[in-house]
Amino acid sequence: DAKTTQPPSMDCAEGRAANLPCNHSTISGNEYVYWYRQIHSQGPQYIIHGLKNNETNEMASLIITEDRKSSTLILPHATLRDTAVYYCIVYNLLPFSGNTGKLIFGQGTTLQVKP
Amino acid sequence: SQTIHQWPATLVQPVGSPLSLECTVEGTSNPNLYWYRQAAGRGLQLLFYSIGIDQISSEVPQNLSASRPQDRQFILSSKKLLLSDSGFYLCAWNTGFDQPQHFGDGTRLSIL
Numbered sequence: 001d002a003k004t005t006q007p008p009s010m011d012c013a014e015g016r017a018a019n020l021p022c023n024h025s026t027i028s029g030n031e032y033v034y035w036y037r038q039i040h041s042q043g044p045q046y047i048i049h050g051l052k053n054n055e056t057n058e059m060a061s062l063i064i065t066e067d068r069k070s071s072t073l074i075l076p077h078a079t080l081r082d083t084a085v086y087y088c089i090v091y092n093l094l095p096f097s098g099n100t101g102k103l104i105f106g107q108g109t110t111l112q113v114k115p
Numbered sequence: 116s117q118t119i120h121q122w123p124a125t126l127v128q129p130v131g132s133p134l135s136l137e138c139t140v141e142g143t144s145n146p147n148l149y150w151y152r153q154a155a156g157r158g159l160q161l162l163f164y165s166i167g168i169d170q171i172s173s174e175v176p177q178n179l180s181a182s183r184p185q186d187r188q189f190i191l192s193s194k195k196l197l198l199s200d201s202g203f204y205l206c207a208w209n210t211g212f213d214q215p216q217h218f219g220d221g222t223r224l225s226i227l
Contacts (some may be wrong), residue, residue: 034215043218044159086215102174103151103216105158 003027004088009110012082018075018111022088025069032091033064034103035073037084044087044105047073078113085110117142121206121219129227133180134193136222138140138206141187146208148189149216153203165189201226 005023012018024033032051036044048055048062050071055062061074075082087108119139128134140146147166151159161174171181175176178197182190189206203223207216 041221041223043207043221046215046217049215102161102164103159107158 003090003104004106006086006088006106006109006115008107010111011112011114012075012078014080014113014115015077017071018078018082019111020073020086020088020111021070022076023070024088024090028069028091028092030092031077033062033068033071034089034091034104035060035062036087036089036103037082038087038108039081039084047086049091078111080115082111083111083113116137117208117217119208119219121172121204122219124224125223125225127225127227128196130198131195134191134196134200134224135196136204136206136224138189138190138191138219139187140189140208143187143208144208145186146210147212147216148183149207150189150191151207151218153221155202159205163191168219181183187197198226200224 003024003026032049034049035047037047038044048057050062050064060071062071064071085108087105089103117212119207121138130159144178149164152162153159162179163171167185168183168186178200179191179193201224203221205221206219209216
């Protein structure tokens with residue numbers, strides 16, 4: 001079962017920043033926050049992940065609150081090609097903990113970027 | 116750079132027919148490999164994962180099986196397809212459980 005809560009849909013104007021929220025109030029200390037997106041009829045694409053600190057890469061920024069109970073994915077300048085379903089996932093990386101590497105995808109947020 | 120290939124992209128099969136979907140990864144050695152299924156309107160479900168040749172773990176009991184005959188090759192099979200096997204099948208890889216998984220473009224399987 002997914003351990004995250006995301007709004008089902010959001011709109012964003014092209015060229016503006018898209019801020020996608022995620023609640024993960026039951027996250028434990030050894031669990032990372034991962035973000036993926038899935039454009040229709042394609043495989044999910046990895047975006048970014050983090051544990052405690054904010055992270056930035058060429059695609060996006062990830063802001064994690066100090067208590068780690070929520071996070072925000074920021075697409076700084078959204079384009080029409082960013083229209084997709086965005087998934088926030090908590091992931092346990094502890095070795096030998098029975099972790100199978102299973103990513104549990106919830107329903108995600110459908111982001112519609114509009115011209 | 117690493118790439119992942121899945122084929123075929125789409126497949127229509129009759130109930131009771133066999134299935135073989137193939138996934139190969141290039142540009143890396145000894146990857147972890149994964150098979151997921153996404154049913155219409157639902158999230159991804161992990162079916163199998165493999166940490167090495169001939170090492171397969173099944174996540175859910177089902178009508179499907181997986182094999183890894185070579186380091187970078189992962190095959191999903193069935194002897195007799197059921198209607199419930201329809202879906203979008205995705206292969207993924209990473210270099211360890213602490214690394215992001217990267218997905219192929221998937222195979223859309225329709226059972227008639």
